[in-house]
Amino acid sequence: MAQRGSAIVLIGFMGSGKSSVGRALARRTGLPRFDTDQMVMRHFGGSIADIFASCGEAAFRAGEDEALRNVPSCPAIVVTGGGILLSPTNREIVRRLGLVVNLVADFEILVERLQRRSTRPLLQTQDPRATTLDLLRIRQPLYKAAADVTVDTSALTHDEVASEILRRTEEIRFHENRR
Numbered sequence: 001m002a003q004r005g006s007a008i009v010l011i012g013f014m015g016s017g018k019s020s021v022g023r024a025l026a027r028r029t030g031l032p033r034f035d036t037d038q039m040v041m042r043h044f045g046g047s048i049a050d051i052f053a054s055c056g057e058a059a060f061r062a063g064e065d066e067a068l069r070n071v072p073s074c075p076a077i078v079v080t081g082g083g084i085l086l087s088p089t090n091r092e093i094v095r096r097l098g099l100v101v102n103l104v105a106d107f108e109i110l111v112e113r114l115q116r117r118s119t120r121p122l123l124q125t126q127d128p129r130a131t132t133l134d135l136l137r138i139r140q141p142l143y144k145a146a147a148d149v150t151v152d153t154s155a156l157t158h159d160e161v162a163s164e165i166l167r168r169t170e171e172i173r174f175h176e177n178r179r
Ligand code: S3P
Pocket: 012, 013, 014, 015, 018, 019, 037, 048, 080, 081, 082, 083, 084, 119, 120, 121, 122
């Protein structure tokens, strides 16, 4: 693989805290933040629920692929949607952009967080809990394979998660620079 960039890329399941932690990291580091969900919404001019309803999931995924390709190679905080790694090309891009941080949380905590909002079209099913479990089974191996660092957000505040990410990524970069 080509040289890896200096971004911090947040991946993980819906409700794992990527957006809020991304904002905390950008505030703490002063780095620009690129959030693929927000980039897609800007492109389509509507919410994710609107995009899924009017154009379908395939159009959303195409927009998401394009958003990720448009993230510049520079020091930045990159926040991705929970389905970004379904595309093999995206799996390569996230690792090329920089260090990949997988945010995880206990299943019950994820379910509880996800129940608070009804903005996620994939979970508008008869049994969102079972859907969450099905999606997790497919996606967990993808997150795990792409990650340099995994942080469990279950019992931490967004700022605590951001501190842990900065500590771990600085440690990795310190060791890389000594090689
Ligand atoms: C999705 C996750 C969402 C958003 C869309 C699809 C997914 O982002 O991209 O609803 O497939 O997991 P978050 O992970 O930020 O909720």
